[in-house]
Amino acid sequence: MIALTGLVVRRLGLLIALLAVVFVVVDLLPGNAARAVLGRDAGADRIAAKEHELGLDRPLPVRFWNWFSGAATGDFGTTARGQSVNELLAAKFPQTLLLASVAMLATVVISLLCGLWWSARPTGFTARVMQPSSAFVIAVPEFVVATLLVLVFSLWLDWLPAVTFTDRSGYPASPEMLILPVAALAIPQAGWNSRVVRGALIDAAAAPHVESAVLNGLPERTVLLRHVLPFALPTIATSFATSVGTLFGGALVVETIFNYPGMGAMVAGSVSDRDTALVAAVVAMTGTTIMCVLLLADAIRAWANRGRR
Amino acid sequence: MDLNRRQLFKAGLGLSAILAIAACGDGSSSDGSGGSPQRGGTLRIGAIGKSSKTERDPHATMSNESDFLIMSLIYDPLTVPGTDPNVAPRLASKWESDAEQRNWTFTIAEGATFHDGRPVTADDVVWSLRRLREVAGETKVPVSSVDDIKPVGANAVVLTCAGPNSQLPLLLRLMTFAAPKGTTDFTKGIGSGPFRLESYNNGNARLVRNDNWHGGAPLLDAVEVTLFESPESMANAIMAGQIDVASSVGAVAGRTAEARSDLQVIRRPNDVAIVIAMRTSDGPFADPRVREALRLAVDRPAMVAQVLSGYGSVANDILGTADPTFDSSIAQRKRNVDRAKQLLADAKFDTGRTYPLVTKQEAAGEVESAKVFASQAKDIGLNIEVVVQEANAFYDDTWLKAPFYTVNWGTNDSVMFFASKVMSSRTKWNETGFKDAEFDKAYADALAAPAGAKFTEASKAIQQIQYDRGGYIVWGMADGIDVASRSVQGLPKLGGYGRVQLERVWLSS
Numbered sequence: 001m002i003a004l005t006g007l008v009v010r011r012l013g014l015l016i017a018l019l020a021v022v023f024v025v026v027d028l029l030p031g032n033a034a035r036a037v038l039g040r041d042a043g044a045d046r047i048a049a050k051e052h053e054l055g056l057d058r059p060l061p062v063r064f065w066n067w068f069s070g071a072a073t074g075d076f077g078t079t080a081r082g083q084s085v086n087e088l089l090a091a092k093f094p095q096t097l098l099l100a101s102v103a104m105l106a107t108v109v110i111s112l113l114c115g116l117w118w119s120a121r122p123t124g125f126t127a128r129v130m131q132p133s134s135a136f137v138i139a140v141p142e143f144v145v146a147t148l149l150v151l152v153f154s155l156w157l158d159w160l161p162a163v164t165f166t167d168r169s170g171y172p173a174s175p176e177m178l179i180l181p182v183a184a185l186a187i188p189q190a191g192w193n194s195r196v197v198r199g200a201l202i203d204a205a206a207a208p209h210v211e212s213a214v215l216n217g218l219p220e221r222t223v224l225l226r227h228v229l230p231f232a233l234p235t236i237a238t239s240f241a242t243s244v245g246t247l248f249g250g251a252l253v254v255e256t257i258f259n260y261p262g263m264g265a266m267v268a269g270s271v272s273d274r275d276t277a278l279v280a281a282v283v284a285m286t287g288t289t290i291m292c293v294l295l296l297a298d299a300i301r302a303w304a305n306r307g308r309r
Numbered sequence: 310m311d312l313n314r315r316q317l318f319k320a321g322l323g324l325s326a327i328l329a330i331a332a333c334g335d336g337s338s339s340d341g342s343g344g345s346p347q348r349g350g351t352l353r354i355g356a357i358g359k360s361s362k363t364e365r366d367p368h369a370t371m372s373n374e375s376d377f378l379i380m381s382l383i384y385d386p387l388t389v390p391g392t393d394p395n396v397a398p399r400l401a402s403k404w405e406s407d408a409e410q411r412n413w414t415f416t417i418a419e420g421a422t423f424h425d426g427r428p429v430t431a432d433d434v435v436w437s438l439r440r441l442r443e444v445a446g447e448t449k450v451p452v453s454s455v456d457d458i459k460p461v462g463a464n465a466v467v468l469t470c471a472g473p474n475s476q477l478p479l480l481l482r483l484m485t486f487a488a489p490k491g492t493t494d495f496t497k498g499i500g501s502g503p504f505r506l507e508s509y510n511n512g513n514a515r516l517v518r519n520d521n522w523h524g525g526a527p528l529l530d531a532v533e534v535t536l537f538e539s540p541e542s543m544a545n546a547i548m549a550g551q552i553d554v555a556s557s558v559g560a561v562a563g564r565t566a567e568a569r570s571d572l573q574v575i576r577r578p579n580d581v582a583i584v585i586a587m588r589t590s591d592g593p594f595a596d597p598r599v600r601e602a603l604r605l606a607v608d609r610p611a612m613v614a615q616v617l618s619g620y621g622s623v624a625n626d627i628l629g630t631a632d633p634t635f636d637s638s639i640a641q642r643k644r645n646v647d648r649a650k651q652l653l654a655d656a657k658f659d660t661g662r663t664y665p666l667v668t669k670q671e672a673a674g675e676v677e678s679a680k681v682f683a684s685q686a687k688d689i690g691l692n693i694e695v696v697v698q699e700a701n702a703f704y705d706d707t708w709l710k711a712p713f714y715t716v717n718w719g720t721n722d723s724v725m726f727f728a729s730k731v732m733s734s735r736t737k738w739n740e741t742g743f744k745d746a747e748f749d750k751a752y753a754d755a756l757a758a759p760a761g762a763k764f765t766e767a768s769k770a771i772q773q774i775q776y777d778r779g780g781y782i783v784w785g786m787a788d789g790i791d792v793a794s795r796s797v798q799g800l801p802k803l804g805g806y807g808r809v810q811l812e813r814v815w816l817s818s
Contacts, residue, residue, distance in 0.1 A: 031701025038370065046446075081362065091511055092360070154549045162549035163542050165535065170510055256538050259546070261360070261511060265538035269361030272701070278361065 007298060015287045016068070022283050023064045026276045032056060033080035033274040054080055067277055076281040080273060085281045088266065091170055093285055096255070096262035098171070100247045102178060103185035107247070108240060110190040115197025115236075119205070120224070130194065137191035142250040146184035146257040153180060163259040170261060181258045185250050189243045196239040200232035207231055234301040241297035245290045350816035351531040352797065354378070354554040355543040358536040363512040365495045367486040368441040374557065375536040379514045381809040382532060383424075384486030384500035387415055387434070388478050390807050393633040394760070395722045396478045399524075400429065400487055400501065410473040410757055417464045420523040423489050424498075424505045431460035436490040438466065451480050473757040475764060476725045483806055503527045503812035512536035528815040547572065547792050553816075554793040554800065556808055559673050560618040563790040573793050578622060579631035579721040580789030580804035583678050585666070585713070585782040590742030592712035593664060597778045602652035604782050605645045606689045607682060613785045615681050616674045620788040626779060627772045628731075629724035630786050631804060634768040639776050649689040663692040664713055669703040672717035674787065679715050682784070709740060716740055719805040721786060724768050728752045732771075732779070741780025748774045 034050035051057050055066065070077050076085035118130050137145070154162035160180050167173040204210065205228050213227045255264030263282055270278035358373030367380045388404075391397035401415040421429040438458045442450040450468075452458060457469040470477060489499055498506030503524060504516035514534045520526045535552060537543035544562035547555040548569075555562060566572040587594035587603065594600055609623040624630055625641050653660060668679040676697055683693035698707060707714050720726045730736055733752050734744040748771065755767035775781070789804050799814045801807045
């Protein structure tokens with residue numbers, strides 16, 4: 001329990017440090033939010049007034065503290081354009097979370113199935129296909145996968161929509177609009193994780209207790225599920241957890257390609273606007289999500305390793 | 310920020326399809342090959358925007374094309390762009406000035422009513438113009454203070470300029486949206502325009518026909534505007550048939566769509582000027598012979614072909630190419646390497662140095678234009694290093710300061726627009742450090758002249774000076790490129806923000 005608390009504290013510290021870095025980096029970029037919002041025709045006096053209004057004339061640590069103390073109570077402040085960051089996040093974050101979750105689920109299912117099959121039949125036809133194809137999809141970035149998917153499934157075959165439209169709730173108007181964005185995100189991740197699952201299973205299968213289980217004449221399935229998989233689980237869980245971060249990163253790119261109504265484009269727009277509050281809020285939200293998933297992976301690892309020490 | 314500025318200036322440009330057709334019959338909208346106009350149907354149109362920058366206030370500085378499109382359908386501006394003349398009536402049915410071109414009276418169109426049923430009065434228009442003047446400044450309402458905007462009776466307003474300004478009706482095109490006096494909540498979208506707002510979600514909107522529109526009810530039942538974060542996703546949407554019009558989608562999508570029988574490519578000439586600014590007041594390009602040499606170095610047809618994929622036209626170092634008074638009698642400047650070299654030698658120009666040409670990823674093809682020009686300039690012995698700056702940094706460090714950089718502009722249908730914004734010696738945006746007494750005189754003459762021979766003469770003088778000794782290399786004009794399904798008829802064809810005027814669009818079955 002103490003170990004877990006320490007872990008949470010460390011992860012939180014990392015998140016706060018990350019947010020501070022965001023503030024510094026956005027501050028270092030040339031240009032400022034006041035001018036970005038007011039446009040070219042604003043004179044120096046109007047820009048100065050806007051800077052004061054946005055608090056840009058205050059020192060960076062003060063600005064960070066003001067933002068952070070608000071964020072800690074759940075109030076992310078307002079954008080340079082005066083919109084509530086909380087409202088923007090409420091309108092966009094759930095959609096990104098939906099996309100990333102479905103993609104993560106698909107990644108987990110596909111990687112486990114492929115990895116299990118592959119490790120069970122290491123010389124079969126599947127393995128011979130899996131070896132190069134998994135390497136290929138890992139090497140190809142999400143935006144290439146996304147573009148190819150649109151080309152094939154929307155423009156050539158006309159099976160699936162090329163872009164996402166929203167209904168009045170702000171969510172994709174039909175479930176089929178999720179298929180291509182999810183595939184674009186899940187395919188590279190599944191390639192990587194299938195290899196991890198396979199590797200972890202093969203390593204685990206080489207353990208002495210597995211050998212004895214096989215020699216005891218237990219059925220293959222029992223050996224795999226009862227003796228190999230739990231042993232391989234910590235590695236697999238860690239790999240999946242790491243994928244969550246990559247998925248979020250990929251989601252930002254994929255969202256732009258499919259015009260998916262999530263946070264991706266908002267991040268790009270807010271960086272070019274030097275809208276620190278919004279950038280930091282997005283980092284805080286994704287950072288917290290990733291942190292929770294990492295904690296979950298830690299918990300799984302602790303559970304799998306229980307009594308092993 | 311980049312979009313703010315571009316949008317602001319492009320907004321001066323465009324057309325009202327209905328008025329252009331009715332008044333001039335000049336074919337400034339896509340030809341009605343689909344037969345006689347039909348009523349009904351929903352037009353699904355895509356436009357570029359950023360979901361982080363959506364704006365609901367019609368008087369705020371809008372950076373999203375999608376927002377501007379939605380506003381233009383809901384609200385009526387006083388005037389809109391046309392072809393010839395380049396100002397057409399909208400909420401103002403007519404306007405007149407005193408002899409001095411200082412006091413301008415705009416009469417509100419008969420039958421103009423807001424979507425909630427109230428008539429549009431002089432008070433509403435005065436309130437809206439004053440609010441716009443306060444929120445957006447002199448750029449959008451060129452009078453010294455809000456007190457210079459006054460009602461005249463129940464259905465007219467008078468604007469008093471600080472000095473003669475024959476260009477006021479032009480400067481009020483688009484943007485001068487009228488809302489009911491005292492409006493505080495703009496999310497309901499109560500305007501007097503051809504479409505009423507039905508629903509709005511994160512930059513996407515559904516609008517329905519305003520049967521009571523003073524300009525005559527539109528034919529479409531509804532317009533659905535979808536915000537696209539990138540031209541690429543918008544291109545995919547039109548190719549996959551998920552939208553009917555991709556507004557300003559660009560040359561790449563245009564090329565792809567040319568090969569498709571179910572799609573039409575709408576080219577709107579004089580959409581964007583991507584030009585090279587040379588500092589005239591000091592520095593290496595202060596000598597007019599050097600500037601002429603650079604203008605002679607450029608291979609204009611090659612630039613149009615390589616930079617604009619052929620979607621554009623050659624220009625002649627004069628800004629405002631679509632102006633009705635544009636002087637086509639001035640000889641087209643062509644490439645002449647020998648003469649350029651001679652001019653550089655005469656001016657004792659230092660060809661041993663390398664000159665930075667600063668550019669930024671802003672208008673499509675802007676960076677490419679700098680690179681292609683740099684390679685062409687090698688032929689006259691000029692070494693150029695192309696420096697690509699981030700747009701924010703460009704406007705802080707380079708714009709109005711550096712001797713050599715690229716800029717892009719809309720509103721290419723007005724010589725006077727450019728004279729006032731970037732070339733008169735008093736403007737704060739003098740991009741080329743241009744101070745020319747003769748030019749200032751011609752500009753003042755044009756401001757004081759009513760439309761007619763005297764104005765045309767002054768406009769031509771302005772153009773001749775630009776051609777002879779101006780600081781811009783205006784090598785070409787980029788077309789605006791929209792892609793639409795074949796069933797869409799009557800789309801606007803003028804450059805810039807003219808594309809937002811959708812009230813006469815219809816769908817053929």
